[in-house]
Amino acid sequence: MTPIPILQIAGLITRIIQNGARSAVTARGDAQRQLVFPGSAQSPLAVPNDCSPSAWACKTLPAASCAILGILLAACSGGKHLYVAPSGSDTNPGTKEAPFATISHADSRAAPGFTIHVAPGIYRVAAPSPGSAGIHTVKSGTANDRIRFVSDRKWGAKIVFSGTGIAWNSEGAFVDIDGFDISGTGRIGILAKGGNEHITRNFVHDLTVSGGCNGRGGAAINTWGPVGGAVIDSNVVRNIGLQWLAGRTCNTVQGIYVANANNRILNNVISGVASVGINSWHGGTASTIVNNTILNSKMGIVIGHGDSGATAAGTSNNYVANNIVFGNGHGITEMGKVGGNNRYVNNLVHSNNNNWRVMGQVIGTISADPMFLNFRNDGTGDYRLHTMSPATGLGANIHLRMDAADARTGAPFGAQAPISVDER
Numbered sequence: 001m002t003p004i005p006i007l008q009i010a011g012l013i014t015r016i017i018q019n020g021a022r023s024a025v026t027a028r029g030d031a032q033r034q035l036v037f038p039g040s041a042q043s044p045l046a047v048p049n050d051c052s053p054s055a056w057a058c059k060t061l062p063a064a065s066c067a068i069l070g071i072l073l074a075a076c077s078g079g080k081h082l083y084v085a086p087s088g089s090d091t092n093p094g095t096k097e098a099p100f101a102t103i104s105h106a107d108s109r110a111a112p113g114f115t116i117h118v119a120p121g122i123y124r125v126a127a128p129s130p131g132s133a134g135i136h137t138v139k140s141g142t143a144n145d146r147i148r149f150v151s152d153r154k155w156g157a158k159i160v161f162s163g164t165g166i167a168w169n170s171e172g173a174f175v176d177i178d179g180f181d182i183s184g185t186g187r188i189g190i191l192a193k194g195g196n197e198h199i200t201r202n203f204v205h206d207l208t209v210s211g212g213c214n215g216r217g218g219a220a221i222n223t224w225g226p227v228g229g230a231v232i233d234s235n236v237v238r239n240i241g242l243q244w245l246a247g248r249t250c251n252t253v254q255g256i257y258v259a260n261a262n263n264r265i266l267n268n269v270i271s272g273v274a275s276v277g278i279n280s281w282h283g284g285t286a287s288t289i290v291n292n293t294i295l296n297s298k299m300g301i302v303i304g305h306g307d308s309g310a311t312a313a314g315t316s317n318n319y320v321a322n323n324i325v326f327g328n329g330h331g332i333t334e335m336g337k338v339g340g341n342n343r344y345v346n347n348l349v350h351s352n353n354n355n356w357r358v359m360g361q362v363i364g365t366i367s368a369d370p371m372f373l374n375f376r377n378d379g380t381g382d383y384r385l386h387t388m389s390p391a392t393g394l395g396a397n398i399h400l401r402m403d404a405a406d407a408r409t410g411a412p413f414g415a416q417a418p419i420s421v422d423e424r
Helices: 006-017 062-076 102-110
Strands: 022-027 031-037 045-048 082-083 115-120 121-127 132-138 148-151 157-163 165-169 175-178 181-184 189-191 196-201 203-207 216-221 231-232 235-239 255-260 264-266 269-273 276-280 288-290 293-295 299-305 319-323 324-326 329-334 343-345 348-350 354-357 361-363 372-374 380-387 400-404 406-409
Touching: 031 288, 102 115, 102 132, 102 148, 121 165, 132 157, 157 165, 165 181, 189 203, 189 288, 203 216, 235 255, 255 269, 269 276, 324 361, 348 354
Parallel strands: 082 115, 115 148, 121 157, 132 165, 148 175, 157 181, 165 189, 175 196, 181 203, 189 216, 196 231, 203 235, 216 255, 231 264, 235 269, 255 276, 264 288, 269 293, 276 299, 288 319, 293 324, 299 329, 319 343, 324 348, 329 354, 343 361
Antiparallel strands: 022 031, 031 045, 121 132, 372 380, 400 406
16 A cells, blocks of 8 residues: 555545545455545545454444544554454454454454564463364465564463364464464464464463374474475474373374475474474475474474375485484484485484484584583473583584574574573
8 A cells, every 4th residue: 555645644534534435446346445535636545455344443433434544544653563452352443552352353454564463361262173273364474574473472472272173373474473372272383374484482382182193183383385484483382292292102293393395493492292393294395403402202303204295205405403302202313205415413412212313414413411501301491501511612503594684693502592481
């Protein structure tokens, strides 16, 4: 939408209040309306169709006038922020003073470049069947104008979901999900299907997967679909199907599950997972898996191709570096169909029942106690490294460019990834 000069906005608002407005469908018949103001010689103003009158809680103007007024006020203020709070209502305009109640509704009002601010509090959602989702978002951003869903206080917005399904099904591309606390009875915390998502700084924990360990699978964070290109960075994943861990009887419930190409899994702390902490499977290939800490799970990291999406050539061009894989049943493993150019560089792999089973290139492995600041097997410790750790200063130096606004240079072990999970 072309920006409108402030004086023009003020004049249009005055005419709305005095006269109301009439609308006419454009000859193009596409996803726009023309809003024509009575008595005005000005050109009609095009606005998106999703700015429906029901979105604005206006009691004193006709519905059409109320919608136009809301749109113009948004244009005046920049119009790039929407707000959600437990005390809100989806009939509100989604401002900070009058927020929406649900993330899904905020998504329906968003456009590229928008930020959806989610206030602290508990958001209870239902996902009664394995394929259903408590939160379903579909709007896409662009490479330069992403849509951002942000918990205004890290882990303050707590999504608690019931049923056997998915807490959050994100089908939009170029979308960020940042800083949420997600727990519940279902099988997947965040399902990233749109491509090029940034899933960052979330706490996904205590998924009980009440539908059982079966072919529908489960994961704290799952990339799916043809696109890939997600960045999964600085999340804490804990207790995903924990009830199956002791017997090591479940193969289908994962921590971070990568099922397509070109994903980057960075700086995550993962513990208590029924099957694999980080599993690159199905069509997962060309993954970058760096600076993660994985402990007390059936398996640490798996690189392979199998089931739907697998290719005859197998997974290839995976780069696995600077990870700490400690105290699991298996450490780092290749399984299924595996191709070439898979590299494992400067990982600390120790105290697993089986540390390695790979055919790819292995360089600089450290086999020693990592010396965490406060190790606790249940995932509640402080997994930063002591200055005397054998891994300090020995990580591979890696340049990881997330997007045009955020370039990160990998540092030695413990400088980025192993974070305190008590920083809530």
